[in-house]
Amino acid sequence: MSRLKNDTFLRALLRQPTAYTPIWLMRQAGRYLPEYRETRKRAGSFLDLCKSPALACEVTLQPLARFDLDAAILFSDILTVPDAMGLGLYFAEGEGPKFERPLTDEWEIRNLSVPDPGLELAYVIDAVAEISRALDGSVPLIGFAGSPWTLACYMVEGGASDDYRKVKTLAYSRPDLIHHILDVTAQAVGAYLNAQIEAGAQAVMIFDSWGGTLAENAYRALSLAYIERVIAGLTREREGRRVPSIVFTKGGGPWLEEIAHCGADAVGLDWTMDIGRARALVGERVALQGNLDPAILFAPPEVVAAEAGKVLEAFGPHPGHVFNLGHGISQHTPPESVGALVETVHAWRR
Amino acid sequence: MSRLKNDTFLRALLRQPTAYTPIWLMRQAGRYLPEYRETRKRAGSFLDLCKSPALACEVTLQPLARFDLDAAILFSDILTVPDAMGLGLYFAEGEGPKFERPLTDEWEIRNLSVPDPGLELAYVIDAVAEISRALDGSVPLIGFAGSPWTLACYMVEGGASDDYRKVKTLAYSRPDLIHHILDVTAQAVGAYLNAQIEAGAQAVMIFDSWGGTLAENAYRALSLAYIERVIAGLTREREGRRVPSIVFTKGGGPWLEEIAHCGADAVGLDWTMDIGRARALVGERVALQGNLDPAILFAPPEVVAAEAGKVLEAFGPHPGHVFNLGHGISQHTPPESVGALVETVHAWRR
Numbered sequence: 133m134s135r136l137k138n139d140t141f142l143r144a145l146l147r148q149p150t151a152y153t154p155i156w157l158m159r160q161a162g163r164y165l166p167e168y169r170e171t172r173k174r175a176g177s178f179l180d181l182c183k184s185p186a187l188a189c190e191v192t193l194q195p196l197a198r199f200d201l202d203a204a205i206l207f208s209d210i211l212t213v214p215d216a217m218g219l220g221l222y223f224a225e226g227e228g229p230k231f232e233r234p235l236t237d238e239w240e241i242r243n244l245s246v247p248d249p250g251l252e253l254a255y256v257i258d259a260v261a262e263i264s265r266a267l268d269g270s271v272p273l274i275g276f277a278g279s280p281w282t283l284a285c286y287m288v289e290g291g292a293s294d295d296y297r298k299v300k301t302l303a304y305s306r307p308d309l310i311h312h313i314l315d316v317t318a319q320a321v322g323a324y325l326n327a328q329i330e331a332g333a334q335a336v337m338i339f340d341s342w343g344g345t346l347a348e349n350a351y352r353a354l355s356l357a358y359i360e361r362v363i364a365g366l367t368r369e370r371e372g373r374r375v376p377s378i379v380f381t382k383g384g385g386p387w388l389e390e391i392a393h394c395g396a397d398a399v400g401l402d403w404t405m406d407i408g409r410a411r412a413l414v415g416e417r418v419a420l421q422g423n424l425d426p427a428i429l430f431a432p433p434e435v436v437a438a439e440a441g442k443v444l445e446a447f448g449p450h451p452g453h454v455f456n457l458g459h460g461i462s463q464h465t466p467p468e469s470v471g472a473l474v475e476t477v478h479a480w481r482r
Numbered sequence: 483m484s485r486l487k488n489d490t491f492l493r494a495l496l497r498q499p500t501a502y503t504p505i506w507l508m509r510q511a512g513r514y515l516p517e518y519r520e521t522r523k524r525a526g527s528f529l530d531l532c533k534s535p536a537l538a539c540e541v542t543l544q545p546l547a548r549f550d551l552d553a554a555i556l557f558s559d560i561l562t563v564p565d566a567m568g569l570g571l572y573f574a575e576g577e578g579p580k581f582e583r584p585l586t587d588e589w590e591i592r593n594l595s596v597p598d599p600g601l602e603l604a605y606v607i608d609a610v611a612e613i614s615r616a617l618d619g620s621v622p623l624i625g626f627a628g629s630p631w632t633l634a635c636y637m638v639e640g641g642a643s644d645d646y647r648k649v650k651t652l653a654y655s656r657p658d659l660i661h662h663i664l665d666v667t668a669q670a671v672g673a674y675l676n677a678q679i680e681a682g683a684q685a686v687m688i689f690d691s692w693g694g695t696l697a698e699n700a701y702r703a704l705s706l707a708y709i710e711r712v713i714a715g716l717t718r719e720r721e722g723r724r725v726p727s728i729v730f731t732k733g734g735g736p737w738l739e740e741i742a743h744c745g746a747d748a749v750g751l752d753w754t755m756d757i758g759r760a761r762a763l764v765g766e767r768v769a770l771q772g773n774l775d776p777a778i779l780f781a782p783p784e785v786v787a788a789e790a791g792k793v794l795e796a797f798g799p800h801p802g803h804v805f806n807l808g809h810g811i812s813q814h815t816p817p818e819s820v821g822a823l824v825e826t827v828h829a830w831r832r
Contacts, residue, residue: 295812300777304785347775347808348756349792386735386755405736406698425697430647431654439654442699458697462645 135269141203145376147452154202155477159460160195185259210278216252234290244316249327264332275333279340280317281355318358322365329367337378344383363395403458408446419452426457429465433472440476485619491553495726497802504552505827509810510545535609560628566602584640594666599677614682625683629690630667631705668708672715679717687728694733713745753808758796769802776807779815783822790826
């Protein structure tokens with residue numbers, strides 16, 4: 133078993149007792165940090181940054197140098213997988229991610245194949261290995277991927293969407309084709325996460341950013357079913373240590389009890405649902421990760437502390453809570469707010 | 483009591499037995515109809531259309547001429563109220579609604595006052611009266627307003643937002659100011675809805691489009707509390723007939739049981755929550771309105787019919803269901819899909 137100085141995060145995910153509530157933040161390495169903006173400028177584009185293992189490692193470590201966080205998360209993007217499938221990812225200035233070759237024709241869908249993480253995604257796997265070496269057992273490293281449904285949304289829409297018209301039209305008109313995309317993508321995501329685990333990721337998270345745009349029965353069939361399949365195929369243990377998994381469906385509050393049965397060790401909660409009520413619903417089945425409204429970090433430090441305290445109180449004294457925001461941290465967040473948050477969370481149970 | 487040939491919608495809202503499940507669609511008078519686009523062209527801007535009682539009446543009636551819908555809804559916009567409060571509503575091409583004078587300074591917030599619906603909003607009240615005369619008792623007319631929180635979002639942000647940074651910063655940093663805005667806006671919305679009822683609206687709906695962006699305790703304090711206040715002040719009966727109220731919080735699924743206690747007769751559901759499960763949670767307390775995913779209308783008519791059937795089956799044979807989409811109809815919807823939907827819903831219980 134590899135040395136790990138701080139395993140609080142991993143223990144909390146497995147609902148084992150911990151001395152305090154661990155905390156990390158979605159998108160903790162990002163634009164709200166001046167040092168990130170510096171590195172990003174040096175890298176060129178966002179994608180250049182993702183594709184350089186050395187720079188991805190550098191920005192992954194930046195928030196850990198500032199704040200006493202209990203986990204690092206690989207700096208990357210969920211769309212590396214469809215990019216490796218040949219769709220041609222690019223970022224149009226101020227418009228978010230786009231694909232040069234979105235899936236429009238049946239033959240393109242039929243031709244999809246599972247990329248080899250060691251080839252087409254080698255730059256990510258190399259970054260994981262480099263970060264893992266640099267962390268040197270200080271805190272665990274989280275690997276991640278997008279959920280098959282979320283990736284399918286981008287692959288069919290060609291970018292972000294506000295109504296998911298193309299992908300839902302496909303889903304309701306040609307279920308055979310959407311299930312083919314999801315099937316191939318689920319295999320790709322599974323292989324990708326296992327390669328990250330092999331390279332040193334000690335926990336993995338599946339980001340289901342767009343599952344919450346589906347009707348309940350469609351969520352079950354198109355998103356949750358494929359997340360379950362990915363989780364069932366994950367490497368369970370590495371170097372004698374269990375590798376916990378976290379599933380985060382934004383907007384998944386109404387389906388929490390079902391999500392808690394998907395096989396993941398922990399469920400991420402967005403900020404809309406009271407975490408105490410969530411815990412009452414899931415009981416001892418899974419750990420919960422979340423769920424402060426990221427907008428609270430715009431308020432003065434004493435408000436941040438008070439609101440974080442409410443989340444901690446709501447979850448209560450049970451094991452199995454990883455503190456986080458309910459969504460990625462905003463680029464407009466004052467770094468001082470993050471400092472106040474981390475201190476409050478760490479001090480709470482001590 | 484005024485004559486009403488088809489009161490199925492009103493009876494369903496009051497959970498009285500009906501011969502079939504009534505249906506209307508959010509944004510049923512809109513861009514997916516070629517005749518709407520014609521009138522809109524004649525009117526000039528969207529706002530010109532809203533401000534002409536004759537043209538607003540014309541477009542309100544258009545979907546009823548095509549489809550056997552069980553209710554008409556006033557053609558207007560939720561932002562008429564802040565416009566009447568002096569914020570200067572305008573629509574930038576392709577950018578959605580904006581305010582010339584969003585609330586930025588404390589003095590602007592302290593100076594807010596409740597507009598007189600008979601003066602600053604006379605064009606809406608005149609439209610209600612004109613539509614009511616034109617309908618001549620064929621189907622009920624729904625009046626509507628935005629929820630105080632939703633209006634406050636627009637008033638502080640100055641338009642749509644993807645993170646609600648300004649309004650949430652205000653809410654968490656200066657609770658006194660946000661509550662002042664909500665208090666004045668709740669009075670304005672209440673007076674506005676009562677004036678619509680006085681002019682002929684036979685049911686009213688409160689659109690809480692952005693309540694779902696709040697954390698659970700913030701939703702309770704900033705959105706639901708003010709919706710309750712508006713509902714408590716509504717005219718209960720007019721011309722010997724009860725005037726039912728509907729509350730629709732997009733993304734409100736996790737809070738359904740609380741929303742069902744806000745005093746409204748019916749709760750609108752977005753498409754993310756199974757309506758059968760929703761009914762099991764609210765029981766006999768309120769009627770439910772919803773909740774087909776509007777994207778299903780992009781599928782072939784037989785899929786539309788099958789998916790609508792699932793919603794009807796899920797709700798079951800109880801009284802108290804008004805069929806609707808889970809969100810406004812998309813401008814890209816083929817009108818034939820609406821025809822198929824209305825037929826399916828009407829045929830289901832007959």
